[in-house]
Amino acid sequence: MMKASLTGQRLVVLFFLGLVAFNFPVLGLFEKGGTVFGVPVLYAYAYGAWAALIFAMARVAGRRDDVPPASGPRG
Amino acid sequence: MLQGWVIVLASLAYLTALFAVAYWGDWRAEQGRSIIANPYIYTLSIAVYCTTWTYYGSVGRAAGSGIGFLPIYLGPTLVFSLWWLVMLKMLRISKTYRITSIADFVASRYGKSQLLGGLVTIIAVIGVVPYIALQLKAVSNSFTILLNYPDIVMPAKVGAGLFLEDNTLYIALLLAAFTILFGTRHLDATERHEGMVAAIAMDSVLKLVAFTAIGLFVTYGLYDGFGDIFRRAQAVPALKELMNVVPGGGQRGSSWLSLTILSMLAVMLLPRQFQVGVVENVNENHLRKAIWLFPLYLLAINLFVLPIAFGGMLSFPGGDVDADTFVLALPMAHKQEGLALLAFLGGLSAATGMVIVETIALSTMVCNDLAMPFLLNRRWEWLNQQKDLSEILLTIRRSAIAAILLLGYAYFRLAGEAYALVGIGLISFTAVAQFAPIVFGGMFWKQGSRNGALAGLLAGFSVWLYTLLLPSFARSGWLPGNFMQGGIFGLELLHPQHLFGLVGLDETTHCLFWSLLANISAYMVVSLMGRPGAAEAGQASLFVDVFQHTQGFAGSRFWRGSADPRELVALTSRFLGPERTQQAFGSYARQRGVSSVGLLQPDADLVHFAETLLAGAIGSASARVMVASVVKEEPLGLDEVMNILDEASQVRAYSRQLERKSRELEEATQELREANERLRELDRMKDEFLSTVSHELRTPLTSIRAFSEILLQSPDMSVIDRQNFLGIITKETERLTRLINQVLDMAKLESGRTEWRMERLDVRQVIEEAIAAASSLFSDRQVSLETRLAGAVAEVEADRDKLIQVLLNLLSNAVKFVPSGSGEVAVYLLTERDGAKNSVRVEVRDNGPGIPREDQGMIFEKFRQGGDSLTGKPQGTGLGLPISRQIMEHFGGRLWVDSEPGEGACFILELPRADTGDNGRNEKTKTEEEDE
Structure with missing residues (x-):
């Protein structure tokens, strides 16, 4: 019954990746201090991972290998 | 240069520009050349999410808690x-269903429920009011600070001055006026506001540009880059x-x-996010x-x-400058007048965007889901007299906008001072989160019901009120301080922010946990307890299976009814105005291939078209009521709705049918199995019977044959011996005959071929006859017989020979089972005693071993012999009692046994009395000792 589109599935994977990356305990790993190019590691990680996630979302959503469902997926 | 008039003028200029963009957007939309029909404008309009909370508040939050502002993004x-x-x-x-707001969405999903729509509206208004207060606070603060340029003075405690001296009030009124001009110029059938979206997009651009400009100035102007x-x-x-x-x-x-x-x-469920993300898409x-x-x-x-944030803290190390104002204070401190003005305008744009969309969305909800249902239910007469209802609708919306902004102002005066910007915003976010279970549940879970939604919403909202909103008043001193110590009843367990002793969470998390727990549990439990009605189940399926209905599906299939097209047109034009109505119905008629509206088929499709048209203006729940007032609707039953529904429901129906069939099949199988079991049992009994009968037949046959052979081989046998042997042979032959007769009797009874000679009989005589016939048995086994027979009035309708046969059978049974010598058998004839009213009862008692209770039913079955277990060998054919019972039943009487093991048996037969004459109880006792 539930045949989610490929794009949808890829995005769901990104959602869970993001959920893990932007929460504890992963976030706690970057509380050690120190800097990257003068920016505190914690900030660099947060913004860097954020940008990476957006980039991945753009890549996935931008692919034209499936169209928005006309009558396909039921969420 | 930054005098008051400059700031005001710049603000007004900006608002005018906004207005111009909106006007242009609307104009382009009417031309059919939409400027908002691209993903970039759509994205910028969704960015209305970023309000002054983001613009000023994020920096404030970052100054206090570093990266703690980030989860919001x-x-x-x-x-x-x-x-x-x-x-x-x-x-x-x-x-597909022309939803106009989040309240409409919820109401529509749960059976177009006005109650639910109203509740969502109330919660949304109450929940969002602090958020609007936040915008007012930010704008008012930034205005005050900028006004004091070049000094950086934090605004005095708000709420201290008089109302009329409070510029926040004027800001609220100005924003209200602007929003009213902006969003309620005319009533749109689709509730879409292209001009507004265009203006919001411009807002979003400005706030991003302004904030980035300040950021660049601080990072690269005041300092040497991030590092x-x-x-x-x-x-x-x-x-x-x-x-x-x-x-x-x-x-x-x-x-x-x-x-x-x-x-x-929040980014999905805030009324304004729903407006720009869904309605305006x-x-x-x-x-x-x-x-x-x-x-x-x-x-x-x-x-x-x-x-x-860090630049601000480095620049103002004393802490006397509120971090929420760094965006403005930093350029001011460095005498960057232009940049300071830009910062102010950026904040203004963030506030106006939020206030405009939020209040328009809320006013639509208030109008469609609160005011309209009220008018429809309570002021129907008055409503009916109004010719042009669109003006009334607009008035309601305008009043709602003004009222909401004033509520925001009131909250700002009451509680605004106790919190930073972000704190206020979180109160609203948590309120709006209460919609999540019923909205997402409604989209993915068909079972979710209206009552469940009501219960969940009320539960979640109450918890929110108690654990987050009331404390915000208490903190500002508007509720007694002890409220915060021990809740409403002074119980530590009910502490608003440590509910049930839950500590270790901040207040937002605490509230979110308890409110969503209450909300989701109530929603699910109540939903699962009841069964939804027809309309509800239909809507649930339309929502959950929307992707299957999109193509060529008309919701009209749930309708059965008709209406006069002219009435529908008249109704619609009262809300939309004659021009728009004619236009809409005209194109519908053309689509149908009809030249004029009057010629339209008055069918369910037309009714549905009118309802959808109205739903765009007044929401689905109200539209339904309005249309119902001019339509003769025949409600569909749940079964019918289910039949009409999509494949999924059909599959469900099939599977239900299949289930029923398989259940029936199972039952049939069970019956067959039982029948088979019975047949086997019968077959087994038949086998047993045959072997019994064969045994019984063989015994006399063997002796007959043995004696015959002796007679044949011994011609010189004495006459006495010969006589003796021949006597035995005759007796054995009689036994054989009796056996065969019984089998034949049974067969005849079973097949209904028995001949009955019914006549009026005196039972007493019959008993005496039977006793006489059985007397030799008694004397043979030396058993005593006692008889006690009532008067001669015991007349019944029966066949004499058959009745004698029954009595003989009972007597011979009794004789067979009592011990030889000490055996006692008694026969009683009772008429009026022991409940034997209108019937004649004969009892045959013996002092034999008795029959165990579990065998008492069995002995009346064919081929079963009670004697087996008692004596170890068959005592008869096993047919006597079944035959007797069948005979009695034929007479309309009964035959049963009453016995306790060890205390003898009593066989009782009862026959209906044949006469109603003399009931005298002329007892006559006669005792006979039968001896050798």
Whole structure:
């Protein structure tokens, strides 16, 4: 019954990746201090991972290998 | 240069520009050349999410807790990756059923429930009021600060001055007037506001540009880039700490997660987000770009939050400048007048965008889901007299906008001072999160019911009120202080922010946990307890299975009824005005291939068309009521709705049918199995019977043969012996005959071929005859017989020979089972005694071993012999009692046994009395001793 589109599935994977990356305990790993190019590691990680996630979302959503469902997926 | 008039003029100029953009947008839309029909404008309009909370508040939050402001933007980023699944469905549902607001969405899903729509509206209004207060506070503060240029003076305690001296009031009124001009110029059939979207997009551009400009100025103008700011901040111990850890201590994990969840929900469920994201969406393909463009916008507007926050703290180390105002204070402190004005305008744009969309969305909800149902239910007469209702609708919306802004102002005066900007905003986010279970549950879970939604919403809202909103009043001193100590009853367990002793969470997380727990549990439990009605089940399926209905599906299939097209047109034009109505119905008629509206088929499709048209203006629940007033509707039953529904329901119906069939099949199988079991049993009994009969037959046959052979081989046998042997042979032959007769009797009885000679009989005589016939048996076995027979009036209708046969059978049985010598048998004839009314009862008692209770039914079955277990060998054919019972039943009487093991048996036969004459009880006792 539930045949989610490929794009949808890829995005769901990104959602869970993001959920893990932007929460504890992963976030706690970057509380050690120190800097990257003068920016505190914690900030660099947060913004860097954020940008990476957006980039991945753009890549996935931008692919034209499936169209928005006309009558396909039921969420 | 920054005098008051300059600021006011600049603000007005900006608002005018906004208005011009809106006007242009509307004009282009009417021309059919929409300027908003692209994913970029769509994304910018969704960016109305970023309000003064983001613009001023993020910096304030960052100054206090470092990276702690970020979850509010990470949540939306994450949830946008789910938009492909969730938002697409929400969009499809809303477009297919012309949803105008989140209240409409909920009401429509749960059977077009006015009650639910009203409740959602009330919660939304109450929940969002603090958020509007936040905007007012930010604008008013920034205005006051800018007014004092070149000094940096924090605004005096608000609420201290008189109302008329409070510029926040004027700001609220100005925003109300602007929004009214802006969003309620005319009533639109689709509730879409292209001009507004265009203006919001411009707002979003301005606030991003302004914030980035301040960020660049601080980062590269005041300091030497990111690295420089952070390096300097590292030198300050307090700031160094802020830089390296996520703030919040032990609670930070839960706080972080709850903020993420809250913002995920808010970005979809806030009335204004629903408005721009769903209602104003032009093309669902825009999602594809918005999915990543909007997070990118969030990233961009947050890029300079930390530098501004640290720059501010380095520049104003004393702490006398509120961090919520750094965006404005930093350029002011460095005499950058133009930049300061830009910063102010950026904040203004963030506030106006939010206030405009939020109040328009709320006013639509108030009008469609609160005011209209009220008017329809209570002021029907008055409503009916009004010719042009669209003016009334607009008035309601305008009043709602003004009222909401004034409520925001009131909250600002009451409680605004106790919280930072972000704190106020979180109160609203948590309120709106209460919609999540019923909205998402409604989209994916058909079982979710109206009552469940009501219960969940009320439960969640009450908890929110108690644990978050009331404390915010208490904190400002508007509720007694002891409320915060021990809740309403002074019980520690009911402490509003440590409910049931739950500590270790911050207040938002605490409230989110308890309210969603109450909400979801109530929603699910109540939903699962009842069965939804027909309309509800229909709507549930339309929502959950929307992707299957999109093509060529008309909701009219749930309708059965008709209406006069002219009445429908008249009704619609009262809300939409004659011009728009004619236009809409005209194109519908053309689509149907009919030349004029009057010729339209008055069918369910037309009714549905009118309802959808009205739903765009007054919401689905009210539209339904309005249309119902001119339509003769025949309600559909639940079964019918189910039949009409989609494949899924058909599959469900099939499976239900299949289930029933298989249940029937199972039952049939069970019956067959039992029948088979019975047959086997009968077969087994038949075998047993045959062997018994054969045995019985063989015994006399053997002796007959043996004696015959002796006689044959011994011709010189004495006459006495010969006589003796012949006597035995004759007796054995009689036994054989009796046996065969019984078998034949049984066969005849069974097949109904027995001949009955019914006559009126005196039972007493029959008994005496039977006793006489059986006397030799008694004397043979030396058994005594006692008889006690009532008077001669015991007359019955029966066959004499058969009745004698029954009595003989009972007597011979009794003789067989009593011990030889000491055996006693008694025969009683009773008429009126022991409940034998209108019947004649004969009892045959013996003092034999008796029959165990469990065998008492069995002995009346064919081929079963009670004697087996008692004596170890068959005592008869096993047919006597079954034959007797069948005979008695034929006479309309009964035969049964009453016995306790060890106390003898009593066989009782009862026959209906044949006469109603003399009932005298002329007892006559006669005792006979039968001896050799």
